Amino acid sequence: MNENSAGVSVIGLGPMGRAMAAVYLDAGHRVTVWNxxxxxxxxxxARGAHRAATAAxxxxxxxxxxxxxxDAGALRTALGDADLTGRVLVNLSxxxxxxARAVxxxxxxxxxxYLTGGVNTDPDGLGKPESSIFVSGPEEVYEAHRPVLDLLAAxxxxxxxxxxxxxxxxxxxxLFWTAMxxxxxxxxxxxANGLTAADILPYARYTADSMGLFYAGAAPAIDADVHEGLAERLAMCAASVEHVLHTAADAGVDTGILQAHADLYRRGVEAGFGADSSSRLIGLLRAGAPAAPGAGR
Structure with a gap:
């Protein structure tokens, strides 16, 4: 440890927690861990961390x-009997x-x-300059501990x-889970058509890389509430989604996810937006649907 090292505790030693503790050990901090x-x-x-007998x-x-x-429930359970007076908690769960607001x-x-964080990398990305973490909470608390938090990611x-x-x-x-x-x-x-994941990988990567251009092009018009079907029309997009759905159905694979997409595009056309941009679907999505299980816990 260097002479200016500060103590950091890490609660939860899954792959992410272990990687966090390792970053602080690398930086010369005194690290206490509990799982x-x-x-x-x-x-x-073995690298010098200290094991706590309890989360408290x-x-x-x-x-x-x-x-x-x-999740937040696990945090409350783990710290239920801990004295938190004067301590700083950074919840990266x-x-x-x-x-997050309730905790x-x-x-x-x-x-x-208390600060909330959202880690935008996998464990291997921690400690690397290209990685980032969303943080929110009292600004004075964030600024006081920013140098230590920035060791994990920007x-x-x-x-x-x-x-x-x-x-x-x-x-x-x-975006991530729907893409995966x-x-x-x-x-x-x-x-189902005799191909492998490796066969389609170059094309999948091309499509994924091109999505950023679509997002950048659509965002200004969406924020301006302009949905003119100049570059693409919802009716055309709906037809394409139907082709995707039937290609999957003809291959004999599960179509539940694609059916949900097709239903959404059909609703847009039936609502009279066929000549508009497919960004009109945002309004349908915002109009609401039954809450997901566990939402608003």
């Missing part, structure tokens, strides 16, 4: 505690924005300062609302 189940801290202990003990060991657990209030009632402060970091993070996850599911769907159709 509910045993056996995940061996390598960290881990919080007591450092002014700054990073939490990497499955994934959860819904409303839960921030819970932490404040117990005397802690922090992108999104404001005082503790839910905003999770809003931005989950928006990225909307789309890739799996394409692979299933490819395999």
């Amino acid at each position: 509910r189940s045993a056996g995940k801290d061996g390598e960290l202990l 003990e881990a919080v007591a060991a450092s002014d700054l505690t990073l939490v990497s657990l499955i 994934s959860d819904v924005p409303g839960q 921030a209030a819970w932490a404040a009632e117990r005397g802690a300062s 922090t992108d402060y999104r404001g005082a609302d503790p839910g905003l970091a999770q809003v931005y993070y989950q928006l990225n996850m909307v 599911t789309g890739f799996y769907q394409a692979v299933a159709v490819a395999q």
